[in-house]
Amino acid sequence: MAVISVGAFCNPQVASAMEISSSYREGTQFMHPILTISMSGEIVQGDATALRAELLKYEDRPLTEISFEFDSPGGSLLEGILIGQVIAAQPEDTTSRVAGGSSPICASACVYAYIGADFRFIEEGAGVGVHQFYTQNELTGGDALAIGQELSSVILTYLVSRGVKAEFLEDIVSARGNSMVWVDHQRLADLGVVSQGVRGQSVEYVNHEGEISLRVEQDALVGQNKILISCGNEGPYGIAFLQEPPMPFAGPFMVHAGGYDHVIHDFTYIRHGSGETVAGFKITPQVAAEIAGASSIGGRVYNMDNSIFYGFAGEVVDPKIRDMVDGCMRKFFRSSPPPPPPAAPPRMTRQNGIDLRGADLLANGIRGISLDECERQCLAASDCTALSYVIDMQWCWPKGYGGTPVETAGVISSVR
Template sequence: MPLVRSCIVATWLLSAAGAASAAEITLDKFDVFDGRTHHMHIEGRIEPGDTARVRALTASLPAGRDEMLVVSLNSPGGSVQEGLDIARTLQAMDLNVIVDVMTRDGDPGICASACSYVFVGGTYRFLSAGSQLGVHQFRFVDDDLVRLSEVTRDVQNRSADITALLSDANVDPGFFSLMGATAPDDMTWVDLTTLERFNVVNRERAYQDNAFTLKGGAIKLVMTHIGLYGINRLTVQCLDSDVIFSSEILLSDPLDLGSGQSDGAEIPQRFDFNVMIDRFNTAPILHETQTYADQAITTVFGLPADQLAAILASDLVDVRLVEKSGAFIGAGFDVSDGKIKDMVESCVDLSRHPASRLEGLQDTQTTLSPVFVAASLGAARRGQPLSEGSDVAVSPEEMAVTLYNDYLAAWSKPNELALPLMNARYGDVLDFYGAEMTKDALMSEKITFAERWPERRYAARPGTFEISCPDASSCLVASIIDWEAHSAARGKSASGVAWYGLGFDMETGLVLFEDGKSQKR
């Protein structure tokens, strides 16, 4: 019987080039996303025994549709078997499991080799800006002698395990072929477009079904999007040679409309209705009507011919209800199967209408990763630490200063990150410079300021902090801060010094008080 030596061992390994330390696995609980969130972070090399640690940390997590485990990954890889077992552990959990690649504090990270299996184990998979996901072939490494027949059997078994994992995660089989195309000592860092095409990155979408139905003698295309924020539908039909769309967006909380249903008159006061084709804004919607019933907003609309033509070559149609704060709900529907193209072409002749997109400007706003929000907030406020060996007490004063500095860092980020983070940091009502203000009104001011000054930097001066925590539930922090603001588009810059104070609810970490005053330099 032939024997194979050197690059074969009983332990399957995948690893990026270079040494890496054993994985650190932590679990934090804190009051964000309605207080039903846990944040698990895996940092470093994945080794045998890590699955048992993950299971031990998560064994007591509450189950249910409203519960959330956000998992951040920053790992060069390690044991294939361990990566597969962790992925299966995540898939088996009876709650929302959301994964992203980043450091524990929300900075860009990597997820390579065996870590990619853990990534696929999440139901909702994001890849934050600057982070990378890398793949290559699995391999054996050691000097032990193993029979070739055993190697062949194990390769077949492991390949079957991987393809089954990808199938259960609704990942395109082509992703496994991509893994096999890269030698074990090399690494392919997969671009986001490819990850989305293979459904490795699916963001808030867990499943989508596009099906033709026949009802009342009319054929309709019903696209059902099941995801993190509920069930959304987009229906397309042909009526008198017009293509009619009907969007049904379910809300997590009912609108306060008294009767529970509405003819839609109140909806535009709270939401703007947006449609995007391959992330490009469409022209104004035609004959838009809206109704609200059973906790869902239904919008019936049409698109001009040039926008219908754009759909024929598109892969994604986004339908959104956008709040005045900039936060939005809705879904991005995958239309790459061509069914919407068939429906449109069967209804109207678009041969004379070239596809167009509003001003050619692509929309860059995407659903912010809940993992990023949790990691960023967790960096400031660890809440109730459940991490192995994490028993270091933090005083309310220390935590308040951390919250304060993290707030300044968040407001110094680019707008696409800063604004959602600001929206997550404020209570519904706060004392704002001596007057009561709602979060919605405050966010409107924040958005206006951020658009005027898209580049900002805020930093507290060391040694200038004043801290008051009259009880364990609230703290006030103030310091002298240096600030800068720039607008390249307007060619303007500003800077200054200010006394700036924030008051925190220490149980939630939310800002309930804000005040400040300019100072002389």
């Protein structure tokens, strides 16, 4: 006899409704107005209607973003989907977060409400849990199979409509009995359950003013932003197109790569204050190495005390970014001016058996050249202060400042 264990798709028992509260923050010269809705407790029938009523209180207020905060163990599956559909129907940008206490959770039916938002966040210490859908009434045989298939179809259609991969349903139905499975944060991101503020992004080669460039685009909660990376006579450079806040500021421009902001000294604002900031900037060898090493890039404009910014949400990661920047740096090094006349005294001092760790100017070095050629190219580049050369592999590693000397057989380092 087949028995269905299907998670709380309905709950005939009387339960307390979710606690729903709200707060409204007026817009400022730097920030758009935002409405925050907090929802906690068990999800029961009627909670979607209560949420609609709470939203109607603000129908006459200017709004561009609504943030939903969840801390719930779950409840009625179908009511969770209804709450998610209410959120998805809002014309404003919507965000959802698992927030509330020291270890907030969004489990079972709460997950379906949570994914109704456009942008979904999760912080360290928060938990998202799933389990099989079930009913308080035991079903057997054909009834169990029919209801299970129908619910799976409803859930799958809803998940896909919210940009969540179908594999997430496998996590739900593979849970044993009614035990809760807490899903790893990285898997949540991989399956599209969590977006961390990014709706979509792309990286592709384009023809820009007769040159092959790399276009990096990001559609995020903070706006639609892009960077064009091109290769010039002096190395790589970029043009950033950043969506502006209500009152844009014009402080330092920084490139975000490898999880850090990197100050760009050589930049100019081509356009500013018309809804889109356009900034042209030169990518120095040190920053190029960071970009290529992380295969990522993003751009930001900060205010004068570096306390707030607008631009990319984090960075876009793609191997084409590494290939473009590193290839451009290789081209720059190989096309550098010829060395001084042979009669000139040597300008680099060789250290046998020493490797300078770190401070690489190129993410992958230069293969297949001699030590003399490696030194020549370093001397021709103002940012190159030293190098390490792997003898057997003919592998040249130009360096900036800060390399740590380490005794290593088969390596020669040269310093200016």
